Amino acid sequence: MSERLPAWRPGPTRDAVLAFLDRSQDIPVDERVAYVDNDGTLWCEKPTYVQQDFFVDALQRRVADDPSLAEHPAFAAVLSGDMAAIGAIGLAEVAGALAALFDGQTPEQYAGAVDDFLGRHRHRTLEVPVDRVIYRPMLELLAELRALEFSVGIVTGGGTEFVRRVSKRFYGVEPGMVVGTLIGYRFDRDDRGRPLVRRTIAQSGTANEGGAKLEHIQAQVGRAPVLAIGNSGGDRELLEWAQTSPHGGLAVLIVHDDADREFAYTSEAATFTDAEVITDVADRLGWTVVSMQRDWATIFVGAD
Amino acid sequence: MSERLPAWRPGPTRDAVLAFLDRSQDIPVDERVAYVDNDGTLWCEKPTYVQQDFFVDALQRRVADDPSLAEHPAFAAVLSGDMAAIGAIGLAEVAGALAALFDGQTPEQYAGAVDDFLGRHRHRTLEVPVDRVIYRPMLELLAELRALEFSVGIVTGGGTEFVRRVSKRFYGVEPGMVVGTLIGYRFDRDDRGRPLVRRTIAQSGTANEGGAKLEHIQAQVGRAPVLAIGNSGGDRELLEWAQTSPHGGLAVLIVHDDADREFAYTSEAATFTDAEVITDVADRLGWTVVSMQRDWATIFVGAD
Incomplete structure (x- = not known):
């Protein structure tokens, strides 16, 4: 038992996670379903989202070809990192x-652009490749879930195809x-008449945040x-939603409170409803709260 | 080798399928992806789609409670089976x-209605439960694909949640x-404040036929x-689309030409483009054509 989750420090948080893993063996395999957020949950989201860096990079390349693009107010704001603007x-x-930059591309073309960026990119402050800003404790937990035959999904506000390149x-x-x-996507044919699909901003979906995460999970995966x-x-x-599971669901909140090893910041409680901070919500609803400072012995993959 | 696909008669069609299975071992596992239609490909779609029978059944029950529903022109046409209307x-x-009949239901409520129907339903002419109108040769092929670690999807014009109840x-x-x-789906909370989703006809998608099948596969699964x-x-x-695979894709067309054991009918070539029948398209494009009469020794599961 002490061999499991070695990057997690012993204590009530790790105990709660291990207790869940132990009792999940009694859950029917088809109902062993876990959804995990990506930015700030599986990998570092500060000082900027990786996908945000991708957009800035793509935009800089376009502007090099066509400087007039830099005058577009949205693009100017992105390029200068002016969050207020x-x-x-x-x-x-x-x-x-930003999505319009890739309008008409095939999924293969977009995937190529993402892969090229990910291969070149270094984290802005940590100065390491993106596969080094992944949280080691989370990889350990994903491995435990896989060993228990869980279906694991990543439910992210980020772009589906962007995250698919690393998932x-x-x-x-x-x-x-x-x-x-x-x-x-829109169906099309190439100049030899062969079918393909192209990205189109005309049918973009709702941003996958808040209640929309549930709507999109139901539509795409069909499992709670x-x-x-x-x-x-x-x-x-x-x-x-996880807490409503008839099998006694577990809700886990990762709290970024380690300014020395990662970043310290507090998320707003919810996009629309109230001004309660998310840790207050966690206490009230009985979530398992992971303090990165207290509960994780190691933060990043590749770190010692 | 002769042990495989026993419900398929020996001959060029079975040989082509077996040859594909053999060489698929050289395809990277992540790219072993197969999509199979449901109605008329995995189970019988004549004289009526199973989901059509489900709608008629649901409508009859609603009309028993509220006879005025029968006066709705669309419902009257469905209840009388008047295809011209x-x-x-x-x-x-x-x-x-018809979808509006289930508007506001949770996925669990809808699943319960589908399961209840499937448990009671008998095929209109064969007079057997729905799990007896599945094609045995297709189940054998699916088993071979699973053994080869294929990801297999069902890509159907039918309702996603309806087919999920049997998939x-x-x-x-x-x-x-x-x-x-x-x-x-729309996010909601129950009277105890717990989150859930409800069906809504407001955001219904495009019918999953023709080119839309590609668009929806890319969005939902992200793999060709x-x-x-x-x-x-x-x-x-x-x-x-399968034929455009860099690994040399296989396109298989099931032809319903066995009036004695199943039904004999010809599908229109395509929804929009031309009047060519589908077998002509198959010949022109080099698809593998399965004649149910010639190539399948047994048609249905449970038959001898």
Whole structure:
């Protein structure tokens, strides 16, 4: 038993997770379903989301070809990292403008652009490749879940296809189990008449945050969770959903409180409802709270 | 080798399928992806779709409670089985009216209604339960694909949640690998404040036929096929897509030409494009054509 989850420090938090793993063997295999958030839950989301860095990188390359793009207000705000300007324009509007950069691409073309970026990218402050900003304790937990035949999905506010490029390689999660913010596709044929699909911003879905995470899980996977893990207000409804499981679901909240080894910040409780911080919600609803400082002996993969 | 696919008669068709299975061992496991249509490909779709029988059954029960429903033109057409009237009203309009019968239900409530129906239903002419109108040769092929670690999805014009009620139990296919016509969901809370989702017709998706099958596969699963099996014009683009696989994809068309043991009928080539029948398309594009009469020694599960 002491061999399991070695990057987790002994204590009530690890005990609660191990107790859940132990009793999950009594849950029917088809109902062993876990959903895990990505940014800030599986890998570092500060100082900027990895996908945000991808957009900035893509935009810089486009601007090099066509400098007039830099005058587009949304693009100017993104390039300068001006979060106030992005907020004033509206995140949905900015996201739409960025998505338009890839409009008409095939999934293969988009995947190539993401892979190329991920191969070059270094974390802004930690100065390591993206596969080094993954949380080692979470990889250990995913391995335990796989050993118990759990179906594990990544439920992210990030772009579905972006996260699919790392889901199997980094986390062992099948692309079909990545439930994120979805771009639309339109059927087309190439110049030899062969069928394909192209990205289209015309049918973009709702941002995958809050209650939308439940709607999109039901549509795409069709199974409710018995375990959910998140770190922000956008995960609140997902964590509450896991608690409604007839098998006694577990809701786990990762708290970023380790400024020395990672970042210290508090997420807003929820996007719309109230001003309660997420840890207050966790206490009130009986979630298992992971303090990165207290509960994780090691934070990152590759660290000692 | 002769032990495999025993319900398939020896001959060029079975040889082509077995040759594909043999060489698929050289395809990377992550790219062993097969999509199979449901109605008319995995189980019998004549004289009526099973889901159509479900709608009639549900409608009859509602009308027993509220006879005025029978006066709704779409419902009257469905109850009388008047296909000309259904066509005049428009299939999308009729489908929308039927979906509205379940508007607001939770997935659990809808699943309960489907399960209750499937437990009672008998095939209209064969007079057997629905699990007896499944094609035995297809179950054998699915077993071979599973043994080869294929990811197998069901890509159906039928309702996603309807087919999910049988996908694992009948075919060993995970609910997340059922790509069908999708109803929308809306987040809600019950009277104790617990989160849930409810069916809503407000966000219903495009019917999952033709090119839409590709769009929906990309969105939901994110993987292109190396094998596709279908039986109708609505599967045409899917079968063509499999043929574009860099691993040399196989497209298989099931032809219903056995009036004695099943039904004999010809599907239209495609929903929109031309008047070519589907077998002409198959010949032109080099699909593997399965004649149920010639190639299947046994048709149904449970038959001798």
